[in-house]
Amino acid sequence: MKTKGSLVSRRQKYGYVFVLPYILGILFLFLTPIVQSLMISFGEVSTEKGFDIIVKGIQNYHHAFRVDPRYVPLLLESIGSMFATVPIILVVSFIVALLLKRDFKGRLVFRCIFFLPVIIASGIMKTLEFDDILSSAIVPGQTNLVTGEVLTTSQQVVTELLLNSNLSPAVSNYIITGITNILNVLNESGIQILIFLAALQTISPSLYEASAIEGATGWENFWKITLPMISPHILVVVVYTIINSFVDPNTNIMLYIRELTYEKFMFGYSAAMSWIYFLVISIFVALTFLITRPLIFYRDK
Amino acid sequence: MMLSPKLKSKCQRFISKAVIYILLSCLGFVIIYPLFGRVMLSIMDEYDLYDDTVRFFTRRLNFGNYSLAIHYMNYWDSLFKTVIYVLTAGICQLFSSVVIGYGMARFKFFGNRLLFMFLLLSLIVPPHLISLPLYLQFQQLKLLDNIFSIAILCLTGVGLKSGLLIFIMQQYFRGFPKELEESAMIDGAGPIRTFFSIALPSAVPMIATVFLFSVVWNWTDNFYTSTFLPGNTFLPRMLLGIKGVLQFDQQTRYGVFNLVISSLAENAGVLLLIIPLIIIFIVAQRYFVESIENTGIVG
Numbered sequence: 001m002k003t004k005g006s007l008v009s010r011r012q013k014y015g016y017v018f019v020l021p022y023i024l025g026i027l028f029l030f031l032t033p034i035v036q037s038l039m040i041s042f043g044e045v046s047t048e049k050g051f052d053i054i055v056k057g058i059q060n061y062h063h064a065f066r067v068d069p070r071y072v073p074l075l076l077e078s079i080g081s082m083f084a085t086v087p088i089i090l091v092v093s094f095i096v097a098l099l100l101k102r103d104f105k106g107r108l109v110f111r112c113i114f115f116l117p118v119i120i121a122s123g124i125m126k127t128l129e130f131d132d133i134l135s136s137a138i139v140p141g142q143t144n145l146v147t148g149e150v151l152t153t154s155q156q157v158v159t160e161l162l163l164n165s166n167l168s169p170a171v172s173n174y175i176i177t178g179i180t181n182i183l184n185v186l187n188e189s190g191i192q193i194l195i196f197l198a199a200l201q202t203i204s205p206s207l208y209e210a211s212a213i214e215g216a217t218g219w220e221n222f223w224k225i226t227l228p229m230i231s232p233h234i235l236v237v238v239v240y241t242i243i244n245s246f247v248d249p250n251t252n253i254m255l256y257i258r259e260l261t262y263e264k265f266m267f268g269y270s271a272a273m274s275w276i277y278f279l280v281i282s283i284f285v286a287l288t289f290l291i292t293r294p295l296i297f298y299r300d301k
Numbered sequence: 302m303m304l305s306p307k308l309k310s311k312c313q314r315f316i317s318k319a320v321i322y323i324l325l326s327c328l329g330f331v332i333i334y335p336l337f338g339r340v341m342l343s344i345m346d347e348y349d350l351y352d353d354t355v356r357f358f359t360r361r362l363n364f365g366n367y368s369l370a371i372h373y374m375n376y377w378d379s380l381f382k383t384v385i386y387v388l389t390a391g392i393c394q395l396f397s398s399v400v401i402g403y404g405m406a407r408f409k410f411f412g413n414r415l416l417f418m419f420l421l422l423s424l425i426v427p428p429h430l431i432s433l434p435l436y437l438q439f440q441q442l443k444l445l446d447n448i449f450s451i452a453i454l455c456l457t458g459v460g461l462k463s464g465l466l467i468f469i470m471q472q473y474f475r476g477f478p479k480e481l482e483e484s485a486m487i488d489g490a491g492p493i494r495t496f497f498s499i500a501l502p503s504a505v506p507m508i509a510t511v512f513l514f515s516v517v518w519n520w521t522d523n524f525y526t527s528t529f530l531p532g533n534t535f536l537p538r539m540l541l542g543i544k545g546v547l548q549f550d551q552q553t554r555y556g557v558f559n560l561v562i563s564s565l566a567e568n569a570g571v572l573l574l575i576i577p578l579i580i581i582f583i584v585a586q587r588y589f590v591e592s593i594e595n596t597g598i599v600g
Contacts, residue, residue: 018407124521
């Protein structure tokens with residue numbers, strides 16, 4: 001009777017049916033190009049006779065760390081800005097999603113407004129500059145609408161207020177960057193808000209009904225039902241936000257890598273820089289998984 | 302002072318409503334402000350920009366920017382093509398992310414973890430790094446300028462930001478109670494039937510979100526389309542070209558070119574690009590509102 005296999009192994013085979021397209025995609029359309037780029041990072045591209053790779057060993061990597069004066073500071077800067085923005089984005093988008101989930105008049109309008117960042121932070125919208133000629137008709141002086149410098153006066157007030165208070169400089173600096181970046185933060189939180197919103201909608205109302213019968217307060221509901229039920233999605237959002245803050249095409253390090261690739265055609269060196277950068281990002285993503293593993297509630301266990 | 306319990310709860314409700322409105326309005330204002338500027342600019346005349354007394358509100362109402370943008374973007378034609386393209390890519394991405402996400406979440410097969418690590422790697426690797434080898438690959442297959450190239454990428458889960466979509470669905474299905482599916486199995490449903498009749502209906506809010514993301518990203522994307530469909534006339538490319546074409550046209554016709562007019566037309570073009578997406582969202586958003594209470598599944 002062993003011809004049919006056990007239930008478990010038959011289920012396993014069905015798993016392959018579901019992920020088969022992905023295995024093909026990863027093997028042929030993802031790993032092949034990736035391996036090529038890894039090879040390029042250990043050499044230099046020669047276009048004299050078609051597409052050749054001249055192997056140079058770890059020279060490119062050595063160059064990135066020991067010769068190039070710009071690379072390492074840019075790397076550290078991107079790590080710093082990740083720590084500065086990710087927590088703010090997470091908190092803001094979670095609060096907004098909680099508010100948008102509630103039932104109130106005009107909810108559709110607000111949902112539309114908070115959907116706009118998804119568009120604004122996507123594709124060509126991100127690279128289209130607001131013309132200086134045009135912004136002069138809206139905002140007096142030199143301000144740039146896209147970077148959110150329109151709130152300058154209120155920023156100054158807040159900055160002075162924080163500096164005069166007895167908070168430690170580190171804390172007040174953190175708050176100041178949060179406030180001056182509020183438009184950036186909101187523009188980056190569109191996707192997070194929508195993921196949280198959809199996740200909140202998938203929580204079964206019967207859980208809240210049951211807890212209401214038990215006499216639980218809203219505060220207890222939040223910690224014992226809402227948070228655990230959407231914790232898998234919190235993981236998605238944390239990982240996505242971390243990665244997004246690193247690979248945002250407008251960060252200085254990405255601009256630098258692109259400049260070397262497309263303007264100076266240093267394919268080998270820019271590939272090596274990209275690979276170091278991936279390694280750094282991967283470390284942070286792995287750390288996120290390690291730290292959050294005990295905190296995430298899966299119902300499949 | 303004693304408040305009756307009824308009055309007290311009324312007060313509480315009023316305060317919580319007020320907090321919601323104030324917070325959302327403040328944050329919403331920050332988002333709306335630049336866009337409001339764009340809308341106001343789009344109905345301005347060229348002379349409004351030279352006029353120092355004009356701030357936001359035009360004195361010379363002018364819809365000419367829109368007609369310029371529509372003309373030079375070949376708007377209706379490229380809108381139609383963009384819709385076809387986005388629907389193709391969106392449906393392929395939706396299908397692949399739901400199926401693959403479910404497979405990775407529900408089945409413990411050999412290599413699942415490895416696949417998940419590749420999934421995360423695909424989130425990290427920016428597309429421009431692998432676009433050149435992929436381009437050469439598709440060139441050999443003679444699939445360039447053929448929508449199949451995009452469809453293949455989307456169906457196999459390596460298209461534009463497909464990794465994130467799969468990740469969302471995978472985490473959703475992992476958080477979904479397994480007992481329901483097990484009871485369906487006991488009743489004799491195979492894994493594929495269980496997937497369609499139990500897992501899918503409950504995932505509607507997530508599926509709507511994933512589809513919406515896919516639509517928005519493909520709609521405004523110029524990277525994948527210009528790499529694999531170099532001859533495309535989709536809206537993003539037309540919008541990026543509008544300034545150059547307009548300037549060239551002005552120069553050949555009048556011998557001068559006017560940066561202001563082309564900037565105004567480009568600005569109107571940006572709004573013309575966004576407006577269909579907002580309409581799509583308004584139509585789609587009710588699927589977020591309908592939570593699983595309507596699907597009859599009780600966790």
